[in-house]
Amino acid sequence: MRADLARRLGDLDLRTTDASILVLVGANPGITQSYLCKMLEIQRANMTPLIARLDVRGLIVRAVADGRSQGLALTDAGSDLAATALSAMYAHEEYLLSLIPDEQRPHIMPLLSSIWRE
Amino acid sequence: MRADLARRLGDLDLRTTDASILVLVGANPGITQSYLCKMLEIQRANMTPLIARLDVRGLIVRAVADGRSQGLALTDAGSDLAATALSAMYAHEEYLLSLIPDEQRPHIMPLLSSIWRE
């Protein structure tokens, strides 16, 4: 399942984490790196090169929030790519669901929800 | 789910891959590294240090099969640890199943089977 998503996002030159960041920043403009770290459970030290790479690619901009923190936002190119990445994520989910026989399909989400985070 | 299994096996000083190797060698005495690589989809080059570490720990022995290949087998200590690791794997599965409400539980395996490898 992870490989299928990675392949779809790889076609956009994105890793899974890159895509998550783009979509989250798109939905939360002005978000800080620290808050992104909490949402994605990534160490601060490891977020730095991730953001730097998206910045270099012209997908994200950093604006000074206070002296310590930077509010992140998508560029137009970043916004376009985030939309494409989100479509790829939905296509991934649709693909997985399509593998499940019709009559069983309604059961999968409640089942997975009962395992998630507990 | 992976973290739960990793934690349980970590208590035995085993990584997930170590445990898979021990259980497979236990079930297939005389198996070669190359065949293990095919079963676990691991590169030959990466199998070398994995086997070496299990060897150093006295869990596995290598016997010359032909001039190129070595048949692997468990030592007594390896056999004991493989059994404990297998129990941990079953406990992991039981734990996950226990999170699913009784009436939904019979649906999970057929559902996952329809996604697996297709």
Next chain:
DNA sequence: TATTGTTATACTCTATAACTATA
């Protein structure tokens, strides 16, 4: 020629500690 196991190497992901500059 092909296969087994090895070595060397490189890239990614993840984790910790220490530093700076701010609050």
Next chain:
DNA sequence: TATAGTTATAGAGTATAACAATA
């Protein structure tokens, strides 16, 4: 004193290329 971001570093997983010994 705590927080945001950075740098440096180390461990683990994974990938490729090349080699020696053997089939």
